Amino acid sequence: MPVYPEQSIIKVLAYFDIFNYPLTQEEIYNFLDKPLEMEVVMATLFQLVEDKRIFLLGRFFSLQADTALCTRRIIGNHKAETMLKTAYRVGGFLYQFPFVRGVGISGSLSKNFAGHDTDIDFFIITRANRLWIARTLMHLFKKLTFITGHQHLYCMNYYIDEEAMLIREQNIFTATELVTLLPVCGNGTMSRFYGQNNWTTHFFPNQQPGRQSMLLSRPGFVKRSAEWLLNNRLGNALDELLMRITARRWKKKEQLCRTNDHGVRMGLCTGKHFAKPNPAFFQRSVLGSLEKKLAEQMNIEYRMSNVEGRVK
Template sequence: MPVQYEQSIIKALAYFDIFNYPLTLDEIHHFLDQPVSGDDVLLTLQQLVDDNRVFRMGNFYSLQQDPSLRARRTNGNNKATALLTKGYKVGGFLYQFPFVRGIGISGSLSKNFADQNTDIDFFIITHANRLWIARTLMHLFKKLTFITGHQHFYCMNYYIDEEALRIDEQNIFTATELITLKPVCGNGTMDRFYDENNWAGNYFPNQPVSKESIVLAKPGWFKRAVEWLLDNKTGNSIDNWLMRVTTRRWLKKEQLQKTNSHGIRMGLHTGKHFSKPNPEFFQRKVLDSLEKKLNSQTAYVNS
């Protein structure tokens, strides 16, 4: 088999190996960075297994010779099935907040994996120039969920508005997050989001972005009333003020190097049309880990 096929397979496995997540044959094919037939993937994988560069565990493949990864993944997939049901219900509820135009499930749950520490992470698109009003209202509600211990069902950590549908950071991390995003509901904005980010197909040409399961939801009376009330210059001023207040608060958190419950450094990258985790923290950590794994594989082959 061509060497580039081997490299593509190793790269796909190495990325998910960061998360101790072995892949199936179909998943490896989907996450390859070049067009390859399924038969060629199978033949190349078999050669890599024979050379002890890849290890097979039932239906799963990994760069680690660790049988426990198979059980971990199977258990995680089973837990994700139940948690996703809850996620879709919560997503439908969150859509009814003012100025929300699209909701998707992201994070590990979007890859069909969950453990006892898994949160339900949401990707949210808002109406243009009303992101900070929407975000503030949603996070005020989240504070109430701490009382009942349900805060892990409402992790709303990535916002963009209709003026910033195209993702700026275009790399394997953001491409993976985009193609695995599970749409929940919207008003058609999610379709436009996918169209604006068709660049992800350059990273994964064997797996087109899925637009299925987008429920076109109708806004409730509360959502319509607040949007009518703030569809004016006062709304503009409030949105700008909330952006400044939130940005100052998060800058202080970054300076104090605070971490979340998972030990990941907290940081928020903000602008008028976006509010998202600072890519210099978790995203950069993943990309650096991938580079190290690929370098170690190259060193092994050349030794």
């Protein structure tokens, strides 16, 4: 079956163009959906630039001929360097909550970018059947951070437990989030998580997740004590109760069409072993935008081929 490197490259640029984020040639190579040689990627990139299908902005490639995107990215990368130091400290702190078994940095910060209103997003893995106790305790703490205005440092928006580490929605959005996830603490749990989600190689054969270094953190006295106290039928019942209460609250938010500070529709999918953003909202919006951009690129390619045919 023939391989068309330009299509793979356009697909990568189209995805990140949704976020107005130009890429280096190394980043494009890492996110290709086909295992191409770097020499082929470089040659194809510069041919696409020559054909004016993509644009070279400094050392970045983009579908848009807008040099402001280059400046925006450089500023965002520098800001991310500072925020990541805070994120790793906060992630280490979050690991000390009862029943937390793994912490990772997600969102735009995991892609080394921070805007003026970027939150620090965290991906959390908990002990099996204790997700809702862990999540409730962490979100009660977050309520307190509103008093000091530090709530944007503690956005714990995706939870799974050790019985449900396989991500069910397997598409380019979830694959991108997974391979860019920055592990903070886990003591083995994060490695098992990556092992169960090696399906990402189908989307990105040139990239493997979980290569970043991870802090090893010993559980503190409070964490060990709370886990000991709730390692029984009381803990089982409390976890079930908290799940039902949270599910009811979020169902009401969805019915009222609530949005977050960034204007994104709020929604939470809940189950015994997971609490995650409703993919019907932001995730589906991104996938829809990607489909539209790829269709536009196909139209451009079709028009160019027609022009070339008439010239010949």
